[in-house]
Amino acid sequence: MSLITIILNILLPPLAVFMKHGIGSTFFISLILTLIGWLPGVIHAFIVNGD
Template identity: 50%
Template sequence: MDIIRIIVAILLPPLGVFLQEGLRKHFWINILLTILGYIPGIVHAIYIIARDEPARA
């Protein structure tokens, strides 16, 4: 499932973060990073998806 999220994160970074975290602070940070620059949004999204820490419920 992470491979699909990473592909989505490359195409649309906030959606990849949303699928991993939901509407939490990382989603809003990624929106801001994507607005400021597409590449920082992708890097942040891939970091959020690839980290070992599971999302809190």
């Protein structure tokens, strides 16, 4: 995982997921989790982008 991906995972989780996976169910899950609360979005982004 690059430094840019880590920074985006923290600051803008949906953007980080979009850059790796495009628009799909993973992106929308990340967007919803980030809107509910920032921390769940960050956790989801790290799990998804950690592959």
